[in-house]
Amino acid sequence: xxxxxxxxxxxxxxxxxxxxxxxxxxxxxxxxxxxxxxxxxxxxxxxxxxxxxxxxxxxxxxxxxxxxxxxxxxxxxxxxxxxxxxxxxxxxxxxxxxxxxxxxxxxxxxxxxxxxxxxxxxxxxxxxxxxxxxxxxxxxxxxxxxxxxxxxxxxxxxxxxxxxxxxxxxxxxxxxxxxxxxxxxxxxxxxxxxxxxxxxxxxxxxxxxxxxxxxxxxxxxxxxxxxxxxxxxxxxxxxxxxxxxxxxxxxxxxxxxxxxxxxxxxxxxxxxxxxxxxxxxxxxxxxxxxxxxxxxxxxxxxxxxxxxxxxxxxxxxxxxxxxxxxxxxxxxxxxxxxxxxxxxxxxxxxxxxxxxxxxxxxxxxxxxxxxxxxxxxxx
Numbered sequence: 451x452x453x454x455x456x457x458x459x460x461x462x463x464x465x466x467x468x469x470x471x472x473x474x475x476x477x478x479x480x481x482x483x484x485x486x487x488x489x490x491x492x493x494x495x496x497x498x499x500x501x502x503x504x505x506x507x508x509x510x511x512x513x514x515x516x517x518x519x520x521x522x523x524x525x526x527x528x529x530x531x532x533x534x535x536x537x538x539x540x541x542x543x544x545x546x547x548x549x550x551x552x553x554x555x556x557x558x559x560x561x562x563x564x565x566x567x568x569x570x571x572x573x574x575x576x577x578x579x580x581x582x583x584x585x586x587x588x589x590x591x592x593x594x595x596x597x598x599x600x601x602x603x604x605x606x607x608x609x610x611x612x613x614x615x616x617x618x619x620x621x622x623x624x625x626x627x628x629x630x631x632x633x634x635x636x637x638x639x640x641x642x643x644x645x646x647x648x649x650x651x652x653x654x655x656x657x658x659x660x661x662x663x664x665x666x667x668x669x670x671x672x673x674x675x676x677x678x679x680x681x682x683x684x685x686x687x688x689x690x691x692x693x694x695x696x697x698x699x700x701x702x703x704x705x706x707x708x709x710x711x712x713x714x715x716x717x718x719x720x721x722x723x724x725x726x727x728x729x730x731x732x733x734x735x736x737x738x739x740x741x742x743x744x745x746x747x748x749x750x751x752x753x754x755x756x757x758x759x760x761x762x763x764x765x766x767x768x769x770x771x772x773x774x775x776x777x778x779x780x781x782x783x784x785x786x787x788x789x790x791x792x793x794x795x796x797x798x799x800x801x802x803x804x805x806x807x808x809x810x811x812x813x814x815x816x817x818x819x820x821x822x823x824x825x826x827x828x829x
Contacts, residue, residue: 463667463668473554474553475500475503478551479491479505481516483513485514488519498565498569499570500574504529506532506551510543533550539653541648541658544644555574555634556640558633564631564678565676569677572674573586573672580668583670585667586669587611587632589675590632593678593679595680608626610625613668613669614664614669615664615665615666617763619722621729621762623661624727632679633660642666657707658706665718691794692737692798697738697741704728704730729759731759732759733774736778740793756778757775781796
Protein backbone atom coordinates (compact mmCIF):
# COMPACT_ATOMS: atom_id res chain seq x y z
CA UNK A 451 0.00 0.00 0.00
CA UNK A 452 1.01 3.63 -0.43
CA UNK A 453 0.73 5.80 2.63
CA UNK A 454 -0.37 9.39 2.81
CA UNK A 455 2.44 11.94 2.55
CA UNK A 456 2.84 13.69 5.90
CA UNK A 457 5.66 15.91 4.77
CA UNK A 458 8.27 13.77 6.54
CA UNK A 459 8.78 11.25 3.78
CA UNK A 460 12.19 12.70 2.88
CA UNK A 461 13.54 12.37 6.41
CA UNK A 462 17.28 12.07 5.83
CA UNK A 463 19.78 9.89 7.63
CA UNK A 464 22.14 12.38 9.22
CA UNK A 465 25.52 12.24 10.89
CA UNK A 466 25.64 11.84 14.64
CA UNK A 467 27.89 13.91 16.93
CA UNK A 468 31.33 12.49 17.84
CA UNK A 469 31.34 9.91 20.63
CA UNK A 470 34.46 11.14 22.37
CA UNK A 471 37.51 9.10 23.29
CA UNK A 472 35.89 6.66 25.75
CA UNK A 473 32.08 6.63 25.53
CA UNK A 474 30.10 4.88 28.25
CA UNK A 475 28.46 1.65 27.07
CA UNK A 476 25.29 0.45 28.81
CA UNK A 477 24.90 -3.32 28.57
CA UNK A 478 21.22 -4.10 29.11
CA UNK A 479 20.35 -7.59 30.35
CA UNK A 480 16.77 -8.78 30.78
CA UNK A 481 16.36 -11.82 33.02
CA UNK A 482 13.49 -14.13 33.86
CA UNK A 483 14.22 -17.37 35.74
CA UNK A 484 17.67 -17.80 34.19
CA UNK A 485 19.55 -18.35 37.45
CA UNK A 486 21.59 -21.08 35.71
CA UNK A 487 22.80 -18.62 33.05
CA UNK A 488 22.74 -15.02 34.35
CA UNK A 489 26.09 -15.32 36.15
CA UNK A 490 27.87 -16.41 32.97
CA UNK A 491 26.30 -13.53 31.03
CA UNK A 492 27.46 -10.95 33.59
CA UNK A 493 30.94 -12.49 33.77
CA UNK A 494 31.30 -12.24 29.98
CA UNK A 495 30.77 -8.48 30.26
CA UNK A 496 33.09 -8.06 33.24
CA UNK A 497 35.86 -9.71 31.17
CA UNK A 498 35.66 -7.07 28.41
CA UNK A 499 38.89 -5.45 27.26
CA UNK A 500 36.92 -2.20 26.95
CA UNK A 501 36.17 -1.28 30.57
CA UNK A 502 34.08 1.91 30.44
CA UNK A 503 30.69 0.23 30.73
CA UNK A 504 27.79 -0.29 33.05
CA UNK A 505 25.57 -3.36 33.29
CA UNK A 506 21.87 -2.63 33.79
CA UNK A 507 19.97 -5.80 34.67
CA UNK A 508 16.19 -5.92 34.83
CA UNK A 509 14.82 -8.99 36.54
CA UNK A 510 11.28 -9.44 35.26
CA UNK A 511 9.67 -11.19 38.22
CA UNK A 512 11.90 -14.28 38.54
CA UNK A 513 10.82 -16.96 40.99
CA UNK A 514 14.15 -18.82 41.08
CA UNK A 515 17.41 -17.64 42.71
CA UNK A 516 18.19 -15.08 39.98
CA UNK A 517 17.81 -12.05 42.23
CA UNK A 518 20.27 -13.29 44.84
CA UNK A 519 22.85 -13.85 42.10
CA UNK A 520 22.25 -10.41 40.59
CA UNK A 521 22.53 -8.71 43.99
CA UNK A 522 25.83 -10.46 44.64
CA UNK A 523 27.35 -9.13 41.43
CA UNK A 524 26.08 -5.64 42.21
CA UNK A 525 27.76 -5.76 45.63
CA UNK A 526 31.05 -6.90 44.13
CA UNK A 527 31.19 -4.44 41.20
CA UNK A 528 29.62 -1.00 41.27
CA UNK A 529 29.29 -1.06 37.48
CA UNK A 530 26.49 -3.60 37.92
CA UNK A 531 23.06 -2.08 38.64
CA UNK A 532 19.68 -3.74 38.72
CA UNK A 533 15.91 -3.21 38.67
CA UNK A 534 13.55 -5.76 40.19
CA UNK A 535 9.97 -5.63 38.91
CA UNK A 536 6.88 -7.77 38.54
CA UNK A 537 6.66 -9.88 35.41
CA UNK A 538 5.58 -7.81 32.42
CA UNK A 539 7.33 -9.34 29.42
CA UNK A 540 10.48 -8.61 27.45
CA UNK A 541 9.50 -5.16 26.14
CA UNK A 542 8.51 -4.03 29.62
CA UNK A 543 11.86 -5.16 31.05
CA UNK A 544 13.84 -3.60 28.20
CA UNK A 545 12.00 -0.32 28.69
CA UNK A 546 12.83 -0.36 32.40
CA UNK A 547 16.50 -1.10 31.71
CA UNK A 548 16.70 1.65 29.11
CA UNK A 549 15.11 4.19 31.45
CA UNK A 550 17.89 3.49 33.97
CA UNK A 551 20.74 3.41 31.45
CA UNK A 552 23.21 6.28 31.07
CA UNK A 553 25.44 5.17 28.21
CA UNK A 554 26.19 6.80 24.88
CA UNK A 555 25.96 3.29 23.40
CA UNK A 556 23.33 0.69 24.29
CA UNK A 557 24.34 -2.99 23.97
CA UNK A 558 21.78 -5.79 24.32
CA UNK A 559 22.62 -9.12 25.94
CA UNK A 560 20.13 -11.91 26.61
CA UNK A 561 20.58 -13.43 30.07
CA UNK A 562 21.38 -16.84 28.56
CA UNK A 563 23.94 -15.55 26.04
CA UNK A 564 27.54 -14.33 26.24
CA UNK A 565 29.87 -11.69 24.81
CA UNK A 566 33.39 -12.42 23.60
CA UNK A 567 36.07 -10.33 25.30
CA UNK A 568 36.63 -7.90 22.42
CA UNK A 569 32.93 -7.24 21.72
CA UNK A 570 32.52 -3.79 23.28
CA UNK A 571 35.87 -2.48 22.05
CA UNK A 572 35.12 -3.42 18.45
CA UNK A 573 31.59 -2.01 18.64
CA UNK A 574 32.84 1.33 19.97
CA UNK A 575 35.45 1.49 17.22
CA UNK A 576 32.87 0.76 14.55
CA UNK A 577 30.51 3.47 15.78
CA UNK A 578 33.40 5.96 15.92
CA UNK A 579 34.39 5.13 12.35
CA UNK A 580 30.93 5.83 10.90
CA UNK A 581 29.10 8.89 12.27
CA UNK A 582 25.99 7.95 10.27
CA UNK A 583 25.65 4.59 12.02
CA UNK A 584 22.96 4.36 14.67
CA UNK A 585 23.08 0.57 14.96
CA UNK A 586 25.90 -1.97 14.94
CA UNK A 587 25.12 -5.68 14.55
CA UNK A 588 27.48 -8.62 14.68
CA UNK A 589 27.64 -12.30 13.80
CA UNK A 590 26.89 -14.81 16.58
CA UNK A 591 28.23 -18.27 17.38
CA UNK A 592 25.52 -20.79 18.31
CA UNK A 593 26.19 -23.37 21.01
CA UNK A 594 24.07 -26.02 22.65
CA UNK A 595 23.31 -26.97 26.24
CA UNK A 596 26.49 -29.05 26.38
CA UNK A 597 28.65 -26.14 25.26
CA UNK A 598 29.33 -27.49 21.77
CA UNK A 599 29.43 -25.10 18.85
CA UNK A 600 26.57 -25.93 16.46
CA UNK A 601 26.66 -23.09 13.94
CA UNK A 602 26.59 -19.36 13.36
CA UNK A 603 24.07 -16.59 12.74
CA UNK A 604 23.87 -15.98 9.85
CA UNK A 605 24.96 -19.46 8.81
CA UNK A 606 25.95 -18.39 5.30
CA UNK A 607 26.46 -14.98 3.76
CA UNK A 608 26.74 -11.75 5.71
CA UNK A 609 24.61 -9.43 7.77
CA UNK A 610 23.20 -6.49 5.84
CA UNK A 611 24.69 -3.05 6.40
CA UNK A 612 24.36 0.50 5.12
CA UNK A 613 21.29 2.68 4.80
CA UNK A 614 18.57 0.03 4.80
CA UNK A 615 15.32 1.96 5.08
CA UNK A 616 14.21 1.34 1.49
CA UNK A 617 15.16 -2.35 1.64
CA UNK A 618 13.26 -2.87 4.89
CA UNK A 619 10.13 -1.11 3.65
CA UNK A 620 10.28 -2.92 0.31
CA UNK A 621 10.66 -6.32 2.00
CA UNK A 622 8.01 -5.72 4.69
CA UNK A 623 10.65 -5.71 7.42
CA UNK A 624 12.99 -8.32 5.93
CA UNK A 625 16.76 -7.98 6.11
CA UNK A 626 19.67 -10.20 7.17
CA UNK A 627 19.61 -9.61 10.92
CA UNK A 628 21.16 -10.62 14.23
CA UNK A 629 19.12 -11.55 17.34
CA UNK A 630 19.15 -9.55 20.59
CA UNK A 631 22.71 -10.26 21.75
CA UNK A 632 24.07 -9.03 18.41
CA UNK A 633 22.41 -5.58 18.64
CA UNK A 634 24.00 -2.29 19.75
CA UNK A 635 22.64 1.24 19.25
CA UNK A 636 23.77 4.82 19.69
CA UNK A 637 21.55 6.56 22.23
CA UNK A 638 20.24 8.93 19.57
CA UNK A 639 19.03 5.90 17.63
CA UNK A 640 17.64 4.19 20.72
CA UNK A 641 15.57 7.29 21.44
CA UNK A 642 13.73 6.63 18.17
CA UNK A 643 13.00 3.03 19.24
CA UNK A 644 12.18 3.20 22.95
CA UNK A 645 9.79 2.71 24.58
CA UNK A 646 8.96 -0.57 22.87
CA UNK A 647 5.20 -1.33 22.77
CA UNK A 648 4.75 -3.60 25.78
CA UNK A 649 1.45 -5.25 24.95
CA UNK A 650 2.50 -6.30 21.45
CA UNK A 651 6.06 -7.38 22.34
CA UNK A 652 5.95 -9.38 25.52
CA UNK A 653 8.25 -11.64 23.49
CA UNK A 654 10.42 -11.14 20.37
CA UNK A 655 11.11 -7.47 21.13
CA UNK A 656 14.31 -7.72 19.10
CA UNK A 657 12.20 -7.90 15.94
CA UNK A 658 10.76 -4.50 16.79
CA UNK A 659 14.18 -2.95 17.40
CA UNK A 660 15.64 -4.42 14.24
CA UNK A 661 12.91 -3.09 11.96
CA UNK A 662 12.61 0.33 13.59
CA UNK A 663 16.19 1.52 14.18
CA UNK A 664 17.41 1.18 10.55
CA UNK A 665 14.58 3.44 9.39
CA UNK A 666 16.36 6.39 10.97
CA UNK A 667 20.09 5.64 10.93
CA UNK A 668 22.60 3.57 8.99
CA UNK A 669 23.62 0.09 10.12
CA UNK A 670 27.18 -1.18 10.50
CA UNK A 671 27.75 -4.95 10.47
CA UNK A 672 30.76 -6.62 12.10
CA UNK A 673 31.39 -9.87 10.29
CA UNK A 674 32.95 -11.52 13.33
CA UNK A 675 31.15 -13.71 15.90
CA UNK A 676 31.34 -11.36 18.89
CA UNK A 677 28.36 -12.86 20.72
CA UNK A 678 27.58 -16.43 21.76
CA UNK A 679 23.97 -17.56 21.30
CA UNK A 680 22.82 -20.39 23.54
CA UNK A 681 20.26 -22.81 22.06
CA UNK A 682 18.23 -24.65 24.71
CA UNK A 683 14.72 -25.87 25.43
CA UNK A 684 13.58 -22.59 27.02
CA UNK A 685 14.37 -20.39 24.01
CA UNK A 686 11.25 -18.70 22.71
CA UNK A 687 12.43 -18.18 19.15
CA UNK A 688 15.04 -20.92 18.81
CA UNK A 689 13.97 -24.52 18.72
CA UNK A 690 15.32 -28.04 18.84
CA UNK A 691 12.25 -29.23 16.92
CA UNK A 692 10.35 -27.97 13.89
CA UNK A 693 6.65 -28.19 14.64
CA UNK A 694 3.43 -26.25 14.16
CA UNK A 695 3.77 -24.50 17.54
CA UNK A 696 7.19 -23.12 16.67
CA UNK A 697 6.04 -21.99 13.23
CA UNK A 698 3.07 -20.18 14.73
CA UNK A 699 5.37 -18.28 17.09
CA UNK A 700 7.55 -17.10 14.23
CA UNK A 701 4.54 -16.18 12.07
CA UNK A 702 2.93 -14.29 14.95
CA UNK A 703 6.15 -12.42 15.64
CA UNK A 704 6.36 -11.42 11.98
CA UNK A 705 2.79 -10.15 11.97
CA UNK A 706 3.30 -8.03 15.09
CA UNK A 707 6.58 -6.63 13.81
CA UNK A 708 5.05 -5.77 10.44
CA UNK A 709 2.11 -4.00 12.11
CA UNK A 710 4.55 -1.81 14.05
CA UNK A 711 6.60 -1.13 10.91
CA UNK A 712 3.46 -0.12 9.03
CA UNK A 713 2.46 2.27 11.80
CA UNK A 714 5.86 3.99 11.65
CA UNK A 715 5.68 4.17 7.85
CA UNK A 716 2.28 5.86 8.06
CA UNK A 717 3.63 8.36 10.58
CA UNK A 718 6.45 9.47 8.29
CA UNK A 719 4.67 9.11 4.99
CA UNK A 720 6.83 6.26 3.67
CA UNK A 721 5.60 3.79 1.10
CA UNK A 722 5.21 0.25 2.37
CA UNK A 723 4.29 -3.15 0.97
CA UNK A 724 2.12 -5.96 2.33
CA UNK A 725 3.45 -8.63 4.68
CA UNK A 726 3.31 -11.14 1.82
CA UNK A 727 6.47 -9.42 0.51
CA UNK A 728 8.50 -10.66 3.49
CA UNK A 729 10.16 -13.96 2.48
CA UNK A 730 10.75 -15.10 6.07
CA UNK A 731 7.07 -14.71 6.86
CA UNK A 732 6.07 -16.50 3.65
CA UNK A 733 8.56 -19.28 4.32
CA UNK A 734 7.29 -19.95 7.84
CA UNK A 735 3.65 -19.75 6.74
CA UNK A 736 4.36 -22.35 4.06
CA UNK A 737 6.03 -24.68 6.58
CA UNK A 738 3.23 -24.19 9.10
CA UNK A 739 0.51 -24.96 6.58
CA UNK A 740 2.43 -28.01 5.32
CA UNK A 741 2.87 -29.41 8.84
CA UNK A 742 -0.82 -28.80 9.53
CA UNK A 743 -1.73 -30.84 6.44
CA UNK A 744 -3.10 -28.00 4.32
CA UNK A 745 -4.69 -28.86 0.95
CA UNK A 746 -2.39 -28.92 -2.09
CA UNK A 747 -4.09 -25.82 -3.55
CA UNK A 748 -3.16 -23.81 -0.46
CA UNK A 749 0.40 -25.10 -0.62
CA UNK A 750 0.67 -24.03 -4.25
CA UNK A 751 -0.53 -20.52 -3.32
CA UNK A 752 2.05 -20.39 -0.53
CA UNK A 753 4.77 -21.48 -2.96
CA UNK A 754 3.94 -18.70 -5.39
CA UNK A 755 3.86 -16.16 -2.58
CA UNK A 756 7.27 -17.26 -1.31
CA UNK A 757 8.84 -17.19 -4.77
CA UNK A 758 7.63 -13.66 -5.45
CA UNK A 759 8.82 -12.43 -2.05
CA UNK A 760 12.29 -13.96 -2.48
CA UNK A 761 12.76 -12.48 -5.94
CA UNK A 762 11.65 -9.07 -4.68
CA UNK A 763 14.35 -8.78 -2.00
CA UNK A 764 17.14 -10.67 -3.80
CA UNK A 765 20.47 -8.89 -4.08
CA UNK A 766 23.83 -9.95 -5.51
CA UNK A 767 25.12 -11.03 -2.08
CA UNK A 768 21.91 -12.77 -1.00
CA UNK A 769 21.21 -15.34 -3.70
CA UNK A 770 21.46 -17.90 -0.89
CA UNK A 771 17.86 -17.16 0.10
CA UNK A 772 16.73 -18.53 -3.26
CA UNK A 773 18.42 -21.86 -2.53
CA UNK A 774 16.80 -22.09 0.88
CA UNK A 775 13.37 -21.21 -0.50
CA UNK A 776 13.82 -23.84 -3.22
CA UNK A 777 14.57 -26.57 -0.67
CA UNK A 778 11.58 -25.59 1.49
CA UNK A 779 9.36 -25.51 -1.60
CA UNK A 780 10.53 -28.97 -2.65
CA UNK A 781 9.88 -30.33 0.85
CA UNK A 782 6.33 -28.96 0.85
CA UNK A 783 5.52 -31.06 -2.22
CA UNK A 784 6.85 -34.29 -0.74
CA UNK A 785 5.01 -36.86 1.39
CA UNK A 786 4.73 -35.69 5.01
CA UNK A 787 7.39 -37.90 6.54
CA UNK A 788 10.06 -37.24 3.92
CA UNK A 789 9.23 -33.55 3.62
CA UNK A 790 9.41 -33.04 7.37
CA UNK A 791 12.87 -34.60 7.50
CA UNK A 792 14.09 -32.29 4.76
CA UNK A 793 12.65 -29.25 6.57
CA UNK A 794 14.36 -30.34 9.79
CA UNK A 795 17.65 -30.63 7.89
CA UNK A 796 17.29 -26.96 6.91
CA UNK A 797 16.42 -25.56 10.34
CA UNK A 798 17.96 -27.85 12.95
CA UNK A 799 21.64 -28.35 13.82
CA UNK A 800 23.29 -31.28 12.05
CA UNK A 801 26.76 -32.51 11.20
CA UNK A 802 26.79 -30.91 7.76
CA UNK A 803 25.87 -27.51 9.19
CA UNK A 804 28.59 -27.76 11.81
CA UNK A 805 31.17 -28.62 9.17
CA UNK A 806 30.16 -25.82 6.80
CA UNK A 807 30.06 -23.31 9.65
CA UNK A 808 33.61 -24.31 10.60
CA UNK A 809 34.80 -23.87 7.02
CA UNK A 810 32.91 -20.65 6.39
CA UNK A 811 34.80 -18.48 8.90
CA UNK A 812 36.81 -18.75 12.12
CA UNK A 813 35.03 -19.27 15.42
CA UNK A 814 34.81 -16.69 18.13
CA UNK A 815 37.47 -17.15 20.77
CA UNK A 816 35.78 -18.41 23.94
CA UNK A 817 36.73 -17.08 27.34
CA UNK A 818 39.42 -18.90 29.33
CA UNK A 819 38.11 -22.04 30.99
CA UNK A 820 35.24 -22.47 28.53
CA UNK A 821 36.75 -25.25 26.45
CA UNK A 822 35.74 -28.85 27.00
CA UNK A 823 38.03 -31.80 26.49
CA UNK A 824 37.74 -34.64 24.05
CA UNK A 825 39.43 -32.95 21.10
CA UNK A 826 36.30 -31.14 19.84
CA UNK A 827 36.19 -27.36 19.89
CA UNK A 828 33.54 -26.31 22.40
CA UNK A 829 32.65 -23.35 24.52
